[in-house]
Amino acid sequence: MNDTAALAPAQANQETDLLDLLGILRRRKGLIALGLFLGVAAAALYYFLTPPTFRAEMEILVGQKSGDLVKGASSGSSVEGVDTEEDVLSTHIQLMTSRRIVAAAIKEHQLDKISSVVEAVNKSDSVTPLVYILDNLDVTKGGDGVARDAHTLKATYDDPSPMDCATILRAIFDEYSTYLKQHFEGTSTQAVDLLTQLANETGRDVREAEKQLADQLANSAIMWDGEKTRNIHKERLDKIEEDLHDLTETEAETASRLAVITSFLSNNAPNTVSDFDRLALLSEKEVNRLKLMYEVTRGDVASEAFQAEQPIRQATAQAEYDEYLSLVMKEKKLREKFSDGHPQIVSLREQIAMMRKFIDDNSAKITASDTRERMQPAEMLQTYVGLLRNDLAGLVQQREVLQRRSDVELAKAKELEQVEMQAESLRREMLRRQEVFEDTQDTLKELNFVRDYAGFSTDVIGDAEPQERPSWPKPIIVLALGLFAGGLLGFGMALLSDLMDTTFVDPDDVQRTLGAPVLAHVPRFEPIKRKRKDAPFAIDSSVRVHHQPRTPAAEVFRVLRTGLLVEARKNGHQVIQVTSPLPGDGKSTTSVNLAMAFAQTGKRTLIVDADLRKPRVARLLHLDGELGFAEALMDQCDPVDVVQTTVNENLFAVGAGSIPPNPSELLQSDRFSQLLNVWRDKFDFIIVDTPPVLAVSDAAVVSEEMDNVLLAVRIIKNGRKAAVRAADILRRSGSEVGAIIVNGYQTKDKSYGYSGGYDADAYGYGYGESHKAYYGDNVNTLQSV
Template identity: 25%
Template sequence: MLDQASPHSAIQDANGSADLLPEHHGESILAVFWRFKPLILVLVIIGTGVGYWRYHEKPTTYRATSQLMFKSDTPISLDSNTGIVRGGIPSGKLMQSLITSDAIVGRVASNPEVKSIPSLESSTEKQIAAMVRSGIHFQTLTDQSDSRDRMIAALNFDGRDPQLCVATVNAVSQAISQHFERERQSTINEVGELVRNAMDKLIREQKDLESEYLTFRDNADLEWNVEGQAINPYRERQFQLQSYRTELEHKKRELNSDLRLAINTRKLHRDPVLVAQIIGHLGSVVDEFEPLRQIVGPGNTAPDDLTLKKLEVERALIPLQIKRDQLELAYGASHPEVKSIAMQIESSQNKLNELNQQMSERIAELRAQSQRVDYDKAAREARDERARMAVDAYIRGLEAQLTVLAQDMSDIDLQIEKQKDEADKLKIVEERDASFNRQIETMRGLETQLEQQLAALNLADVKGGILVEPLLDTGQAYETGPDLKKDLVLFGMLGLGLSGLLAMIFESTAKMFRSAEEIQRELRLPVLTHIPLDEGRIQQGKGLVDSEIAKLDPKLSVVHRPYSPAAEAVRGVRTAMLFDRRQYNSKVFQITSPLPGDGKSTLAANVGCSVAQSGKRTLLIDLDLRSPRLSLRFNLEAKTGLTNVLNGELGPAEAVHQSPIENLDILPCGPLPANPAEALTLAELAEVFQWARDNYDFVIVDTPPLLMVSDPAVVTTYVDAAMLVMRIRRRCKPNAKEAISMLRAAGARVMGVVVNEIDDVSGGASYKSSASGSYQSIGYGYGDKYRRRYQQEAKTQDTYVVKGRHASDPGAMPGAPTGPVGEPGAYEREITDSEITDSFAPTVVPERRRTNVRS
């Protein structure tokens, strides 16, 4: 059983379009190819056949091959000055271009061995060159990244003459070797000549520049040292004067410090001796003033000075102590050298202690003498006076020195400025000397580079540059073609590609639905269900089926095969109707199709049976007034029906036929009308639908195909929802689109589409209108033949005309036709609002009877 769409998979609007449809993912290319597999298979077979024919038509080809090794004795290098990579082997692509160039092909075309081939005796060198280019192939066998100075390659030539193949390969190998030899010699000679000319020119320019530089030095005011560096004498004198002035500045700062110290000390202390002693201890130039030094004397040396001297001596002993500790750690305390150093340290400390003792005694003696002098007043005053005079003389001396220093510094500043002006005048001469030096150094560097390049060229000349050596002799040419497998695969693939292209073109231009997703996408409607192909056999057990039900059409799968896939699919339609009833309060459902043969009548009968089996009172109305089928499906007599009701001969309840199915009634067509289209425009039809709404839970209407007649579009005004039944056949896509457009244009709300299975034999159908107003279809059963069969079984005539029950009263039906049926003016009127609202009085449906069932 095919897949079924959920009855509530989409919510439709009032115009029948789906608001929400499943997403379409398309169809795979493999599925399209599988559908057109006969076409693909035929074209592939044709392609392989063409390949086999092509194989027999091709001439025999031969190949001669040889292997060559290219090696370079000059290693690959990068010139740091020019950025050019030198040495090494060219790439494979460059070698391929070289082999097909005029330089190589021209040598091959003029080779005597090649020209002596019998097949080329009448060929010109231009033709031979074109033949070589078309047949020669070069292929590298080694990766260039593995070795930059060696490359192994295969040289092949394909042709129809084996002797020509061998001769061509040999000639190309010789031409390649000659080309590299001549290229190497030409390059070396050309570059060597350039280098030598450049060196000669550079040497001449260098000599001229050096001569000009010597002349410049003879006339310049500069001096040069032994290293050849230029010296400006004025700037040298300027630097010396600046150095001397710096020393005077330092001396001036010292004198200023001593002067401020002496003046401040004299202001702070009244004792001239104390002032002299402070100046003597702190002043930096005290030794230059003998009177002040005599007053300070050695007896006034502070004890702190002795302590400092002691520390200095001890500090001098520290290296000896460290050395002693290291030797003792390395060799032990008993080592002779360790003992020697220890004795030196001990002796120095003893001498220091003796010196300290002597100095202590001398200081005590001097202090005692000073104390004795202090008791003599006259001596003390004389000492103070000498100290005062010495301090004053010291201060005046410092001031005199500062005055002399200031004068000297002023004179030196004038001399420095003068030397600076003279040195600046020689600045241009210095810059010119530097320029001469730079030019000479540049020329020397260029000369060195040219010498190196010339040496490299001579080395390449000796080593040989790129050499070509044959690794494999050409030997005999071997047969290479034609290749049957290659031709079969090639043309087979061409056939496959062409067939695939045609399959895609046919698929893109196909007018047939391929899947439910495509139907939903193109029609904007949900697919309610898929009804599979039903065998149509009655399945019944012994004594379990009513004899009346057994007489029903075998196509009623819901009745005869309730557990079949087809019956289950019909129940899916019933479920969709129940949901629609709950959502839109729908009662009347129209079932139609684009073309005859889509199975609308069979579906309407099955759906009616399925709804009735669910306990709902159901009425089936056969509005296919051209080819009614419901009476045949349920084995009913068709003497009375809807047409009698429309003519007023019977009431709706009297025209209804009870079926053997519980809760299911059928309102058949009745006598076939001669004017079926006009019969559906009568106001009485609206009354019939209103009566059906009042007395039944569900009303199912079977209408003609949409694309054949206009009857279904008229009926849409009386129904709540419509369903479209279709089979998958040729041109079903445009037919379905046109049918849906007609329903939507008429204002119908389309629930969805029911896809009815079609077998492979059915094919498409062609139709035409008959003279009697019915429609015909090849293989469908519609048309005059079936009409005569129905009339014969129902015993009716073509003279039966449906006019409505008010036809006998011209005043009761405005706009009623006055002429006979078929004449101009007959049934050509519009239905008024009063006619549509006019309805039958409610009629109670009689109890079920079987009198109208055919035996």
């Protein structure tokens, strides 16, 4: 909802701007017509005075030649022209229009002797054949629509002679094509010669590098494997260093094992160390080594017999041990239920003791048997200690031998290291020269192969032909340009005239400018003609609401009255001021008609003539008496004494009275406010007619005491400034213009943009035919003077 509300003003402004443009076209159609006429006249004059110009056109296909097409290569372009880029076409455009190509064409084809060129040169001393031809030559990228990416050029030349322009364009293309051919042929031959010389030099460099490397290898102990040099002493040194590293690790491991075992034996008494403790000091690898030595010393038979009986002994010992564990677990469970002296626990303890004795006895027998068949753990440990000491001694000797060999190989490797670096440098230099030589040979082969296929191909696909019809001026284009320029000129004059004219365009223009709503548009009406035999009017004939209450003019004031009544109920407005920017805007006539419209509704209405300089209310209502508003302000009479009756029983009036010397001071006095307060209590509405705002300051002074201010504006030429200034003066005085009444006039001259005619179409309020249909034909009509 908010978005819609926000868009509504914008749409309204757009519609208003569009209507305003249409209004300018309607109001200033004479100026627009004048501009169009001038544009057409200028176009016709240009068409008949401009000499015809013919144009020759030529289409050129530009292709990039490539040897890949001949070789069947897949890289680069596969067909001519495919790889031609935008910058290449731009280069060809610049080349074809260059001074060098055109000058060569003039010289080779004698273009300076062509009649059209000679005639142009003779007309002006500053024009040369080169300058003239360049000015008329144009080259652009070809291709339109779906073929806009085509690699073509479009060359055109304009000239008064159809034959000469075709001849000149062909000559320029021939010179352009010749230049391309000679340029690329010369460039290719020069490139081949340079590459051939470079290939010979690089070949000599490669051979010299190979000889230097061969001499270096022959005079040294360095080995060559076909790809790189080898220092045999350095390789041997690397192998010795690896062996020393392995030897160091083995020596450290052996020394640590010996230290562990020696420390254990020295810190523990022999009788406190079990066989299992001794065996725990040996790893699997060490046990296997001792086992091998033991088997060698006692023979294979004893070893096999022992191994054959070993499973039986293990099975028996396992069964005995399982039974022993079963008795121990059973005892544990009984102890949870019974005390230590329970018979069952005592019995189980006896069985456990007997089983333990049996296992120990059996173990002693097995041990005695094993003693005869295997080495004891103590003996094994002592034997192993001796082995470790022997191993350490051997490792020390081996280290000394390897260290002596390492020193020898290191000295020899250092002697060859400098020679090896020189040889490696020679090898890399040889490889670099070989690479340069191979690249040069490949480039030379390709250039020799594609020498005839280098450069660009330029094929004419649309030749320059003499034209029968001139290319310029074209009547349709000239006429369209003239109409366009004339339309712009006319619209510019209309817009300038409209901007300089400060006349209000329409009621919407008045409302936008002054910032207040337009409640009524009062047409201009002529005085009612009275016949000699008719009785005189009781009030002035301009009070149409009284004399012709059923006419559209009277209906306008009733519409105004209705709007003010709605505003009065809403905001409590009772005292209404009617003023105008300038004298003659019809504010007094409007005030009297509006007061009469209020009175016809039964409202007690008082109209006060506060124009103490040029009063008109008394004359319009035919009031009598010398006392008036001025006497009441000077406190020379009672406020009730100055109120007079009128032809309507609900309408009362206060004339201006005698003209005082100081009207502004009287209106600024407190007496003015007191009078209004007295009359507020006695009347429903008070209409105060005040002087024009721009004439004197009285209207601005009075507006401070008013509930609502009506500004009567007459549509006159350049009346906008006066109305805007009047509204600003009222705002600076602390009052706002509550509503605007537009007083128009009926005229056939609509140059001011606003007609005062009163009918269904011109008035805009819809009280034309519908008003006649409501009241019938028995309506008093206006009579023109």
